[in-house]
């Protein structure tokens with residue numbers, strides 16, 4: 001169950017017990033989201049992207065149902081291992097920019113699968129993980145996605161084969177190609193175009209004597225925050241059909257979903273701790289904000305469904321967090337300007353619930369001004 005829909009009296013009872021701000025976690029929803037992806041992408045091995053939400057309870061739930069983990073640092077490796085993952089079987093190090101000390105740690109615990117997109121990364125991997133399996137990440141279109149990861153990551157497709165050959169020359173094992181269509185990707189064509197590009201790279205690599213065996217389609221699967229058209233099953237079926245048309249079953253398919261596994265499995269409950277009127281607009285100050293769970297509002301103009309546990313006439317409010325920085329305002333329009341949101345009238349001590357708070361909230365929260373992140377409350 002999406003915890004955003006939890007009855008008001010149950011949320012109030014949880015707040016009476018745990019205080020605010022809190023994350024309400026539905027592990028049943030995590031499992032349902034994971035199994036949906038697993039079912040519609042039958043040939044795919046799923047590695048949950050720990051960066052989306054590294055809460056130990058969520059990692060343990062995913063480990064229990066057999067998920068693998070995509071990790072980006074020593075901290076994420078340790079978190080996945082603590083959840084019960086096996087370093088060699090269940091982990092891939094899919095971040096292309098790696099701290100060499102973290103590569104060495106990965107090697108020490110048995111992780112032997114790394115992604116890279118430039119020659120210096122080959123040097124780093126060869127130094128600290130000699131003989132490891134490697135994937136070259138290519139830059140693909142992120143058009144229409146919320147987080148455009150290709151701006152920072154991925155080699156040009158024409159660089160892929162030379163980079164794979166360079167890895168082989170340094171004693172690494174070139175295993176395949178990876179891409180990321182951008183986070184919150186609503187257009188399945190991004191995956192299909194990317195798979196076409198990978199097919200061409202496989203053919204060119206074969207011409208250089210390299211028999212590639214794995215395609216990593218990254219993350220990007222979306223969450224319905226408001227009224228976006230999201231049909232994960234349909235998306236997965238289209239991707240699977242395209243993969244089957246392009247590759248033989250020997251080629252292993254891998255995905256690293258984050259947002260779609262945890263996004264709608266967590267709701268945030270935050271409380272009004274101050275209110276004011278400024279230049280004719282009513283402001284509410286909550287005990288969580290941009291430096292806490294709402295970082296993606298600033299980064300990507302993210303907007304979350306909101307529900308006030310109050311009654312009264314609909315009133316436009318500016319919503320701000322508790323820190324002493326002026327950027328800590330999370331009611332913003334598509335251009336990032338401060339705007340108002342309509343909510344039932346709210347006052348001091350009232351509760352605001354935000355939905356879709358599972359991905360890139362806790363993991364991106366800061367310690368600014370000494371505010372700790374919200375506590376987790378497991379609903380099941």
Ligand SMILES: Cc1ncc(COP(=O)(O)O)c(C=O)c1O
Nearest residue numbers: 049183184219220256257258259
């Ligand atoms: C390498 C890599 N894999 C997977 C993911 C997860 O992406 P998403 O949460 O969009 O599924 C990310 C997100 O930044 C990433 O950088």
